[in-house]
Amino acid sequence: MNIQQIITMILPLLAYLISYGLQQMHWSPTVNGVIAGFSILLAAAVSAVVQGKLTGNVASDMAYVLAASTALQAEAFAPLSKYLRGNFPVPPTSPFVPPTPLRQPPQGNGG
Numbered sequence: 001m002n003i004q005q006i007i008t009m010i011l012p013l014l015a016y017l018i019s020y021g022l023q024q025m026h027w028s029p030t031v032n033g034v035i036a037g038f039s040i041l042l043a044a045a046v047s048a049v050v051q052g053k054l055t056g057n058v059a060s061d062m063a064y065v066l067a068a069s070t071a072l073q074a075e076a077f078a079p080l081s082k083y084l085r086g087n088f089p090v091p092p093t094s095p096f097v098p099p100t101p102l103r104q105p106p107q108g109n110g111g
Contacts, residue, residue: 007047008047008051011043011047012047012072016039019036022035023035041065044072045065048064048065048068
């Protein structure tokens, strides 16, 4: 495993932890969202530079960074964010349904 692969693996986690550390409860959700979005874009751009994926063509480089950002957000950051915030998906539990009473067989007329 070379240094590029190690950086590529560690960078999303490092970017997420920095983003999570910068966000504040008293800021608006928009500001916190901008911080998270910027960290995702920065992680994708640095990853592209480290991997040597940028070609010099602005349009294709932007498309690559945006595609990498989408992949990072969907695959790396979303589950980690849900876990760290405490709302990680858990197996669904069925709602409590009280048992229905058994019906008694009809009573004969004593004969």
